[in-house]
Amino acid sequence: MSLDIQRIIAGKKAWRKTQAQLPIEEKLIILERLRDRARTLRAATKHKEDTVVDAGTTKPGTLSSNG
Amino acid sequence: MGKGMRGRRGKATRPGTHSETTGLKRPAGIIGVIAVLNQMEADGIVDRYAIGGAVGATFYLEPVATQDVDVFVAFKGQMTQGLIDPxxxxxxxxxxxxxxxxxxxxxxGWPVQLLPSTGPLVDEALAEAITMDVADVSVRVLTGEHLATIALDTGRIKDHLRLLQFIETGTINMERFEQICRKHGLLDKWRAFERKYPEVNSES
Structure with missing residues (x-):
């Protein structure tokens, strides 16, 4: 396995270019999926924050109001 | 979308076909947002709209996660005590x-942020926005050069990242971009950006 950083960067750049050249319909579908994934991650993060609230280290209500 | 459902300035769904209250089928997701915006413009509620932000940039660049759709809107002279009445x-x-x-x-299903013009740059961006087709629906999107200039002007980290992407992918006409920067007094910001990210000169 090569750790040639320049090659890795060039590969990423080429991949981004490929993504940019996709038909817009496909890109919008990707956008929808990215948003769904971000929502899932945020929900998971919120769960952790709620746990902290339960432990009494944060003012109750503060985090829930922030979503 | 059926025939005979097009608005004055673009393809739009007929009023009511996209209403959740009617129970009739309407396009979902961003295409659904675009259909409603087209209809709103065709019905004369706003003078003109154009998509900007991350969704606008997706028309030129790789898709990047975003939570909302930024829509620049030229409101129809709805002023109340000198303020736009939305x-x-x-x-x-x-x-x-x-x-x-x-x-x-x-x-x-998409949170949409309606953004009124904040000055001559956005006025120009709205006036010069281009029409594209997505899944047989017309959509007006800011040009890459205007999206890049607005990103430079806004100046948050994510905006700088977007500007770098525009430059790296060679998607924008750099001469036109600099022309817009000059016209709107953003050349100093652009020079500062070039100093901060010297690699932009090797990309462009």
Whole structure:
């Protein structure tokens, strides 16, 4: 396995270019999926924050109001 | 979308076909947002709209995660004590299935942020926005050069990242970009950006 950083960067750049050249319909579908994934991650993060609230280290209500 | 359902300035769905209250089928997701915006413009509620932000940039660049759709809007002279009154727009969107959620209005499941013009740069960007087709629906999007200039002007980290992407992918005409920067007094910001990210000169 090569750790040639320049090659890795060039590969990423080429991949981004490929993504940019996709038909817009496909890109919008990707956008929808990215948003769904971000929502899932945020929900998971919120769960952790709620746990902290339960432990009494944060003012109750503060985090829930922030979503 | 059926025939005979097109608005004055673009393809739009017939009023009511996209209303959640009618129970009739309407396009989902961003295409659904675009259909409602087209209809809103065709119905004369706003003078002109164009998509900007991350969704606008997706028309030129790789898709990047975003939570909302930024829509620049030329409001129709709805002034109250010198301020733009967006109520007719919100009333229209609510009547067509939208739901207000904080600073957004949720359309077809996407939070949409309506952005009035903040000055000559956005006025110009709206005037020069281009029409594209997505899944047989017309959509007006800001040009890459204007999106890049607005990103430079806004100046948050994510905006700088977007500007770097525009440059790296060679998607924008750099001469036109600099021309817009000069016209709107943003050349100093651009020079500062070039100093901060010297690699932009090797990319462009």
């Amino acid at each position: 109520r007719p727009v919100f009333d229209y969107l609510i009547a067509h299935g939208g739901r207000v959620e904080g600073k957004h209005i949720v359309i077809a």
